[in-house]
Amino acid sequence: MPPAHPFDDDKLKEECGVFGVVGVANAASVVALGLHALQHRGQEAGGIVTHDPEQGFNSARRFGLVRDNFTDEDTLATVPGPIGIGHVRYSTAGSKGATQIRDVQPFFGEFSMGGAAIAHNGNITNAMALRRELIERGSIFQSSSDSECIIHLMARSMGRSIPDRMEEALRKVEGAFSVVAMTRTKLIGCRDPLGVRPLVLGQLGDGWVLASETCALDIINAKFIREIEPGEMVVITEKGVESNHPFRPAKSRFCIFEHVYFSRPDSILGGRSVYETRENIGRELAKENPVDADLVCPVPDSGTPAAIGYSLQSGIPYAMGIIRNQYMGRTFIEPTESIRNMGVRLKLNVNRALIEGKRVILVDDSVVRGTTSRKIKDMILDAGAAEVHFRIASPPTAWPCFYGVDTPQREKLLAATMSEDEMRDHLGVDSLKFISLNGLYRAVGEAKGRDASAPKYCDACFSGEYPVKPADMLEQGFEMKTAAE
Ligand code: SF4
DSSP states (O other): OOOOSOOOOGSSSEEEEEEESSOOOOOHHHHHHHHHHGGGGSSSEEEEEETTTTEEEEEEEEEEEEESSSSHHHHHHHHOSSSSEEESSSTTTTTTTTOGGGGGGGGEEEEEEEEEEEEEEEEETHHHHHHHHHHHOOOOOSSSSSHHHHHHHHHHHOOHHHHHHHHHHHHHEEOOOOEEEEEEOOOEEOOOOOOOOOOEEETTTEEEEEEOOOOOOOOHEEEEEEEEOOTOOOEEETTTTEEEOOOOOOOOOOETHIIIIITTTTTTTTEEHHHHHHHHHHHHHHHHSSSSSEEEOOOOTHHHHHHHHHHHOOOOOBBBEEEEOOOTTTTTTOEEEEEEEETGGGGGOHHHHHHHHEEEEEESOSSSSSSHHHHHHHHHHTTTEEHHHHHHHSOOOOOOOSEEEEEGGGGHHHHHHHHHHHHHHHHTTTTEEEEOHHHHHHTOOOTTTTTTSSEEEEOOHHOOSOOOOOOOHHHOOOOOTTTTO
């Protein structure tokens, strides 16, 4: 599958997608389809664990895309059974660029009451401290992943059942987690108390499904039942769903960037269509930041719904001024230096006949380092545009994410070191405007904008206000926002 955005190196990246199913004839095939629908959440590697009453637990882990690894009958035959979970990953903290197959989830642990496998989306913000303590007490880690802490914490628990042990383990974990786990007969799902990362419940015939997003239910024709609530743990057997709330109650802080970029536009989040929210963002952006121009063009593909919204609101015609090569995936081999130097032109082409002589509004979802925004501006000007105006469907990304999204260090984020005007000059465009944080909240349904005393979402990468203290990062010298900033 091609990446969601042609400039992967200048985008924030969701680090994982999780999926699980119980009570179906061939769980591995269903898990593979679900993971394929979640591929935008991680393209580096994937894994499936299943349990079969005769053959016990089995697993398959591979680097690369689901479609290249988990579609042939021989591979799927190695993971038989009516219950299974799976995971796709980008890469988790601590292992970027050096991922080993042992870092690929789901992780498996054998306990006195039987085995359990676990797949985690999110990031544990106290993983370093937990890992240190666990190692001192004798745990032997197999991977560099923070998620493995959960298995070791479960091993140390005195809980009498695996769900009890998982509950106890997750109470010690800080940060963001949407977890899908399984025993021989139970499928378990759990979201952290703030519900930072998504997790939904679906029904497939007599079976049950857990998935990061509703688009993974659609692909298998499962019925969407509901979202797992923040702080909720569900234990699912063929008999049905049992729900608990094992954590201290907290106000939900779902990741607002899921609405802007991470989730697929055909998913439903918090009862809202992601596509419609993105169109609303474009409308808000047009209300807040109008400009005289001839065309509104998206930076494909992620800027498209917001560009449509901007066009509808402003009355300026929408046009596909930039065309993406659909077949330009990550696996393209760039054989020579001269071809490599063509850079973005391999992936995108300007629709010269539309652009020439026009004042163009380019709508993109975010500016991270700004390197690709500059290249796009060059391409548009080379094609003869009279003016280039950037409109960005998120506020300036000035702070790193520590909750399961890959972000550059703070000093590499353009908005961390420059004002909006400085960024405009740096990018060399006629104007640059971002949606405000209040505008973004309005677009996701908060009519009054952001309530500064009790924000409804996590928006730390824009506001610098972290809902969970990033303990490990503070230990490494990260400096939180000061009162003066
Ligand atoms: S910091 Fe940003 S990307 Fe990370 S969870 Fe919060 S809103 Fe989402």
